[in-house]
Amino acid sequence: MSSSSSTLTATGAAPVFYDNGDHHPEGSTLLGFWMYLMSDCLIFAVLFATFAVLGRSYAAGPSGADLFDLPLVAVNTGLLLFSSITYGFAMIAMQHGKVKHLLAWLAVTGLFGLGFLSIELFEFSHLIHEGAGPQRSAFLSSFFTLVGTHGLHVTFGILWLVTLMFQVRKLGLTFENKRRLVCLSMFWHFLDVVWIGVFTFVYLMGVL
Amino acid sequence: MSAAHDHHDAHGDIGYHATLKGYATGFVLSVILTAIPFWLVMAKVLPPDATKFIILGFAAVQVVVHMIYFLHMNAKVEGGWSMLALVFTAIVVVVMLAGSIWVMYHMNANMMPVDPHAMRNMP
Numbered sequence: 001m002s003s004s005s006s007t008l009t010a011t012g013a014a015p016v017f018y019d020n021g022d023h024h025p026e027g028s029t030l031l032g033f034w035m036y037l038m039s040d041c042l043i044f045a046v047l048f049a050t051f052a053v054l055g056r057s058y059a060a061g062p063s064g065a066d067l068f069d070l071p072l073v074a075v076n077t078g079l080l081l082f083s084s085i086t087y088g089f090a091m092i093a094m095q096h097g098k099v100k101h102l103l104a105w106l107a108v109t110g111l112f113g114l115g116f117l118s119i120e121l122f123e124f125s126h127l128i129h130e131g132a133g134p135q136r137s138a139f140l141s142s143f144f145t146l147v148g149t150h151g152l153h154v155t156f157g158i159l160w161l162v163t164l165m166f167q168v169r170k171l172g173l174t175f176e177n178k179r180r181l182v183c184l185s186m187f188w189h190f191l192d193v194v195w196i197g198v199f200t201f202v203y204l205m206g207v208l
Numbered sequence: 209m210s211a212a213h214d215h216h217d218a219h220g221d222i223g224y225h226a227t228l229k230g231y232a233t234g235f236v237l238s239v240i241l242t243a244i245p246f247w248l249v250m251a252k253v254l255p256p257d258a259t260k261f262i263i264l265g266f267a268a269v270q271v272v273v274h275m276i277y278f279l280h281m282n283a284k285v286e287g288g289w290s291m292l293a294l295v296f297t298a299i300v301v302v303v304m305l306a307g308s309i310w311v312m313y314h315m316n317a318n319m320m321p322v323d324p325h326a327m328r329n330m331p
Contacts, residue, residue, distance in 0.1 A: 031286040038297040045301040049308035088231035189278040200267035208256040
């Protein structure tokens with residue numbers, strides 16, 4: 001079949017396609033994923049707003065100044081920032097088609113993510129052990145919900161990252177795998193953007 | 209700029225171009241923009257109210273830096289639709305945050321004082 005118009009004139013009964021797919025570029029997955037990130041952004045906005053409203057309702061319990069360990073938060077922020085640039089290195093390796101470099105940088109990124117999660121879980125368990133669990137006050141409920149949701153996102157980001165490492169090892173740098181890696185890069189950097197809000201709004205302003 | 213920019217793979221263009229220079233710039237900027245607020249708060253350099261506004265300013269700048277250098281956002285991505293979605297989301301977020309804080313602050317301020325003894329006996 002050479003083209004649709006010649007088939008039409010030849011038989012006269014062939015179906016007419018008004019949509020030949022020209023205006024539907026492959027890149028629409030990335031736009032769709034961006035839309036997902038924007039809706040995720042709204043979830044975080046709601047949690048930030050909740051924290052803004054409830055963040056000073058201590059119910060005679062501990063405040064942020066009593067609880068937060070800023071050096072630990074600084075380390076955590078550093079880990080997430082480092083994981084962002086190592087993911088960037090992974091993407092550059094992907095563009096050059098260097099699978100080994102890509103896998104190595106992805107592994108480093110995952111380790112930074114795991115470090116971040118470990119510190120966050122340590123912080124949470126420490127707080128709960130001190131009696132400052134989510135049930136203690138409205139401040140702590142909103143704190144655990146906001147920071148916990150971010151941590152959950154990081155957890156799923158790491159799962160996704162490990163999945164993609166296996167995919168790339170098994171199938172190589174196919175177009176689909178590259179698209180997935182780009183999506184995960186947006187997800188990962190987006191989580192870093194959310195973390196800027198968390199450390200500024202929750203931790204730094206919480207101890208002021 | 210670099211080879212990465214001109215490189216097109218055989219499987220087709222995925223519409224994504226990262227450069228080492230872009231990532232390095234973004235990383236250095238965000239380290240600076242993170243370190244200064246932490247230093248301001250931990251060393252108690254300025255009065256709390258001033259610190260609050262300054263660190264919020266730093267956070268806003270850092271979000272823009274991450275958007276440009278890490279998320280590669282500009283007005284041309286996806287023919288402008290990404291930027292449009294971002295602007296729309298930003299407006300909704302600002303309305304939601306500012307509105308919630310404003311409304312709830314006034315509700316707290318205008319609430320009738322409750323007798324602590326009566327509050328203890330509330331359901």
